[in-house]
Amino acid sequence: MMLSAEYRATAESLRKEIEYHNRRYYTLDDPEITDAAYDQLLRELQALEAQYPELLTTDSPTQRVGAEPLDAFSEVVHPVPMLSLDNAFDQQEFADFDRRVRERLELTDEVHYIAEPKLDGLAISLLYEDGLLVRGATRGDGKVGEDVTQNIRTIPTIPLHLTGSGYPKRLEVRGEIFMPKAGFNRLNERARQQGEKGFANPRNAAAGSLRQLNPKIAAARPLAIYCYGFGLVEGGQLGKSHYESMQLLAQWGLRISPELKQLSGISACHDYYQQLAKRRDGLDYDIDGVVYKVDDLQQQQHLGFVSRAPRWAIAWKFPAQEETTRIVGIDFQVGRTGALTPVARLEPVQVAGVMVSNATLHNMDEIQRKDIRFDDTVIVRRAGDVIPEVVRSVLSKRPADAKKISMPALCPECQSEVIRLEGEAVARCSGGLFCPAQRKEAIKHFASRKAMDIEGLGNKLVDQLVDKSLIHTPADLFNLSLDQFAGLERMAEKSAQNLLDALEKSRLTTLPRFLFSLGIREVGEATARSLALHFGSIEAIREADQERLQTVSDVGPIVAEHIIAFFRQPHNLEVVKALQNAGVHWPAIEQAAADQLPLTDKSFVLTGTLSRPRSVIKEQLQSLGAKVAGSVSKKTDYLVAGADAGSKLAKAEKLGVEVLDEEKLERLLATL
Numbered sequence: 001m002m003l004s005a006e007y008r009a010t011a012e013s014l015r016k017e018i019e020y021h022n023r024r025y026y027t028l029d030d031p032e033i034t035d036a037a038y039d040q041l042l043r044e045l046q047a048l049e050a051q052y053p054e055l056l057t058t059d060s061p062t063q064r065v066g067a068e069p070l071d072a073f074s075e076v077v078h079p080v081p082m083l084s085l086d087n088a089f090d091q092q093e094f095a096d097f098d099r100r101v102r103e104r105l106e107l108t109d110e111v112h113y114i115a116e117p118k119l120d121g122l123a124i125s126l127l128y129e130d131g132l133l134v135r136g137a138t139r140g141d142g143k144v145g146e147d148v149t150q151n152i153r154t155i156p157t158i159p160l161h162l163t164g165s166g167y168p169k170r171l172e173v174r175g176e177i178f179m180p181k182a183g184f185n186r187l188n189e190r191a192r193q194q195g196e197k198g199f200a201n202p203r204n205a206a207a208g209s210l211r212q213l214n215p216k217i218a219a220a221r222p223l224a225i226y227c228y229g230f231g232l233v234e235g236g237q238l239g240k241s242h243y244e245s246m247q248l249l250a251q252w253g254l255r256i257s258p259e260l261k262q263l264s265g266i267s268a269c270h271d272y273y274q275q276l277a278k279r280r281d282g283l284d285y286d287i288d289g290v291v292y293k294v295d296d297l298q299q300q301q302h303l304g305f306v307s308r309a310p311r312w313a314i315a316w317k318f319p320a321q322e323e324t325t326r327i328v329g330i331d332f333q334v335g336r337t338g339a340l341t342p343v344a345r346l347e348p349v350q351v352a353g354v355m356v357s358n359a360t361l362h363n364m365d366e367i368q369r370k371d372i373r374f375d376d377t378v379i380v381r382r383a384g385d386v387i388p389e390v391v392r393s394v395l396s397k398r399p400a401d402a403k404k405i406s407m408p409a410l411c412p413e414c415q416s417e418v419i420r421l422e423g424e425a426v427a428r429c430s431g432g433l434f435c436p437a438q439r440k441e442a443i444k445h446f447a448s449r450k451a452m453d454i455e456g457l458g459n460k461l462v463d464q465l466v467d468k469s470l471i472h473t474p475a476d477l478f479n480l481s482l483d484q485f486a487g488l489e490r491m492a493e494k495s496a497q498n499l500l501d502a503l504e505k506s507r508l509t510t511l512p513r514f515l516f517s518l519g520i521r522e523v524g525e526a527t528a529r530s531l532a533l534h535f536g537s538i539e540a541i542r543e544a545d546q547e548r549l550q551t552v553s554d555v556g557p558i559v560a561e562h563i564i565a566f567f568r569q570p571h572n573l574e575v576v577k578a579l580q581n582a583g584v585h586w587p588a589i590e591q592a593a594a595d596q597l598p599l600t601d602k603s604f605v606l607t608g609t610l611s612r613p614r615s616v617i618k619e620q621l622q623s624l625g626a627k628v629a630g631s632v633s634k635k636t637d638y639l640v641a642g643a644d645a646g647s648k649l650a651k652a653e654k655l656g657v658e659v660l661d662e663e664k665l666e667r668l669l670a671t672l
């Protein structure tokens with residue numbers, strides 16, 4: 001008996017502690033402990049409950065992982081009907097609403113409203129008895145909904161019991177369940193990887209998750225809630241105003257919208273609408289308007305309801321972002337880096353106030369996943385400033401002979417091969433140095449400081465030279481005359497001469513620089529250096545096969561494939577040859593074996609915020625022969641620590657591993 005009481009107390013205190021951290025993490029967005037420490041607590045409680053099932057309670061945080069599946073949901077009759085909202089679609093309709101409110105209340109002053117986003121999710125009713133979550137129900141038809149308590153319990157932002165004190169004995173909280181965009185994207189990404197179709201939008205995903213009979217599936221879905229109101233309130237009171245009442249809900253651990261504001265009069269409401277519309281795309285959840293409510297609860301009561309909607313609230317909707325139109329053709333656009341993007345040509349249609357006649361289809365995977373075909377009737381969507389996209393086809397309107405869309409084999413700009421590597425979503429033109437679409441980018445890269453370092457040949461000059469058709473490939477640069485340079489805008493004779501001198505000077509380069517300047521995909525400075533050191537000549541690299549290329553330390557199958565594809569294009573070979581004919585040359589390289597590289601056998605770990613991307617530093621270290629590992633151990637030689645380094649730094653210090661800041665790293669590299 002003693003033992004059991006002791007365990008009961010332990011379980012209780014674990015539960016309290018876990019719920020406390022849950023709230024810090026999910027509701028307050030301000031965690032105190034690490035994820036690992038949290039998991040540890042949860043596992044302890046799980047173990048205890050597994051051993052002594054009589055300790056298990058319905059409000060135990062372990063229940064959030066999902067209970068046993070149900071056969072069907074039972075019905076819930078809402079004690080207070082769940083209403084819907086009237087809509088306003090423009091400023092005038094909102095002003096009409098405000099006028100009606102003032103007339104009914106016989107007010108001459110401005111009305112006090114509260115405003116918050118209209119979330120695009122599902123309405124939910126949460127019933128708390130003595131602070132304990134006893135039931136979660138969907139809206140259904142407003143009178144009768146479905147009991148989805150099991151699934152509701154798995155949502156981390158919903159408290160299983162209220163915190164603090166002073167809550168009514170029975171309290172029915174209302175809110176919107178939704179799936180944050182980030183979670184939705186991850187979920188769909190995973191579905192796609194498993195060959196499944198995924199959800200059309202976060203709202204559908206949230207609805208589908210909540211209607212899962214198996215709570216374990218719901219538990220794995222990233223759902224969240226914002227509470228926006230209440231239904232039944234018994235044995236206690238909320239505030240005098242809606243706003244005050246919402247603050248009480250927040251005190252009891254329920255999540256309310258951080259956007260909730262008190263406003264007076266319609267001009268403030270209008271400003272709020274405009275501001276939120278601007279920020280709409282940046283929010284991590286879908287919204288489709290603003291909900292305004294008369295703040296004073298007595299006034300609300302006075303105003304009452306008409307049929308299914310209250311007179312004291314309105315949803316001022318944002319303009320629709322989706323419209324229906326028809327695909328009239330498909331083009332493939334070649335981007336500056338050679339990526340081919342399928343673009344649908346559309347019958348022009350107004351979407352959220354803008355005429356749309358093209359929409360991106362992103363890539364071939366997207367086309368296949370959404371099964372979009374020629375001549376389809378499609379839903380197009382534009383959000384903010386982003387390029388309009390095709391959301392889906394309307395299958396019922398598909399012509400019987402609608403043809404499938406396929407990727408062209410040759411680049412529509414330069415007829416080089418189009419390459420799509422396994423596992424990559426994007427297909428690319430492999431005509432890098434030659435392709436007109438990539439011309440400017442290729443030449444700018446070629447001239448840049450870490451490549452051929454042609455001083456004075458900036459981006460604007462390259463634009464001019466290409467636009468005037470004076471050059472087509474980097475090799476043409478070396479055939480330009482003083483007169484041709486001097487004829488360009490903002491180019492005095494002196495600078496034209498300087499440029500000619502710089503070009504002359506750049507003819508003598510190094511093999512790593514030359515290789516880098518070719519702009520082969522995935523071949524950065526460090527890889528170019530490794531390749532040059534390993535193979536010693538451009539001919540040897542050109543002739544190397546997959547296997548031989550991969551013997552170079554940081555060359556994997558993908559990089560190797562890019563190198564091979566590059567040198568397979570006759571046009572690219574012509575440009576390389578033309579460059580050499582124009583006098584570009586480099587001193588011969590003595591081939592270094594891997595075991596002679598200066599950092600061979602040294603092991604590095606990178607941590608904290610560094611001034612350059614980690615991948616870049618990693619590549620640089622690897623090209624010098626170093627190993628770069630993910631975690632610190634006794635075998636680590638150096639930890640490179642940037643700002644805000646955490647546990648890895650502590651571990652390195654404990655193990656006596658040498659710690660380098662970026663400056664020290666630079667110094668170390670300079671001595672090699």
Ligand code: IVH
Nearest residue numbers: 083084085117118119122123176228291310
């Ligand atoms: S208040 C009686 N506030 O919109 C008023 N509803 O069109 C009840 N909704 O079923 C609703 N965000 O699911 C309110 N901030 C918000 C909301 C919101 C989304 C949904 C709710 C309701 C529907 C009505």
